[in-house]
Amino acid sequence: MSTQNYQDYRREYEAEGLRRQSLALDPWQQFADWMEAAEVACPLNATSMALATASATGMPSARMVLMKSYDDNGVVWYSDSRSEKGQDIAHNPQASVLFYWQALERQVRISGTVSRVSEATSDDYFNSRPRASQLSAAATAQSQVVSGLSDLEFNVAQLDQHTQTTAVRRPQDWMGFCLKPVQFEFWQGQPSRLHDRFRYRQAGDAWSIDRLAP
Numbered sequence: 001m002s003t004q005n006y007q008d009y010r011r012e013y014e015a016e017g018l019r020r021q022s023l024a025l026d027p028w029q030q031f032a033d034w035m036e037a038a039e040v041a042c043p044l045n046a047t048s049m050a051l052a053t054a055s056a057t058g059m060p061s062a063r064m065v066l067m068k069s070y071d072d073n074g075v076v077w078y079s080d081s082r083s084e085k086g087q088d089i090a091h092n093p094q095a096s097v098l099f100y101w102q103a104l105e106r107q108v109r110i111s112g113t114v115s116r117v118s119e120a121t122s123d124d125y126f127n128s129r130p131r132a133s134q135l136s137a138a139a140t141a142q143s144q145v146v147s148g149l150s151d152l153e154f155n156v157a158q159l160d161q162h163t164q165t166t167a168v169r170r171p172q173d174w175m176g177f178c179l180k181p182v183q184f185e186f187w188q189g190q191p192s193r194l195h196d197r198f199r200y201r202q203a204g205d206a207w208s209i210d211r212l213a214p
Contacts, residue, residue: 013189015105018196020211027184027200027207028072034106034186041103050098051077053088061088067097068125074180075110076117078125080142081173089114095179105189110181117176126170134168135160141173185212 024030038046052062061084069076075097079086089095096111116122126134139155146152159168184200184207195214200207 013105013191013193013195015189017190018186018188018198020198020209023186023198023209025207025209027181027186028070030186030200031070031108031110031184034101034104034108035099037104038099038101038106042101046101048099049075049077050100051085052096052098053085054092054094055088056091061085067099068176074112074178076176076178078122078174078176080137080171081175082141083143086142086173089177097179107185107187109183109185109187110179111183112179112181114177114179117178119175122175123170125176126174127167131168134170135163137174138168138171190214 024033035046047067048064049067050062051065052060054060063085065077065079065085067075067077081087081090093114094112095114096109098110099106099108101107126137129137135156139159140146140152182202186198186200188196190196193214197212197214199210199212201210
C-alpha cells in the first residue's frame with residue numbers, strides 16, 4: 001500500500017474567542033450553556049460523545065456513544081456490561097468523554113470515575129425505548145462474536161414472537177453508567193491554531209480554573 005499524505009489538509013477556525021471572565025464558575029453551568037448552543041447548531045449530534053476507556057492492562061479503546069442525561073452527579077449513557085467498554089469499566093472504573101461540535105468549533109473533555117446507575121433508573125430508560133431497540137438489546141450480547149447477521153435477526157425475531165403479549169424486559173447485563181467528573185476542559189478553536197483552552201479541576205467543594213496553552 002502506498003503512503004497516504006494529508007499534510008496539506010487544513011482548515012481555519014474563525015469563532016469568537018473564549019475568555020476567562022466569560023466562564024461560569026461552575027463547569028456544569030458552562031457545559032449546560034454550551035450544550036444548549038450545540039442543540040441549536042448541531043441538533044443531530046449534540047449529545048454524541050467519544051467514550052474512552054482502558055482495560056486492566058492499560059490498553060485504551062474509544063467509541064461513539066450517546067449521552068442520555070446529565071446532572072451534578074455526572075454524565076449518563078447506557079450499554080451492555082458484556083461489551084468491551086463494559087469490561088474495561090469493570091476492571092478500571094475511570095473514563096473520559098469528548099464532545100465535538102464542529103459547527104461551533106468547540107470541544108469539551110470530561111474525565112472522572114464511572115459507576116452504575118440504579119436498577120430503577122436503568123429500567124425506566126429501557127422501558128422508554130422503542131420496542132425494536134429493546135428487542136435488539138435483549139436478544140443480542142453486545143461485542144460477542146457471532147456467526148452472521150442471520151443469527152442476530154433470528155434471535156430478535158424469536159424474542160419478538162415470544163413477547164407479543166408482554167413487555168420486553170431489560171436484560172440484567174444492560175444498564176446505565178454514570179461518569180462523575182474530576183476534570184473538565186473547554187476548547188474553542190481560534191485562528192492560527194491559537195486555540196482557547198480552559199481546564200476546571202475539582203478542588204474540594206470548588207473548582208479551580210486554568211488556561212492551557214494550545
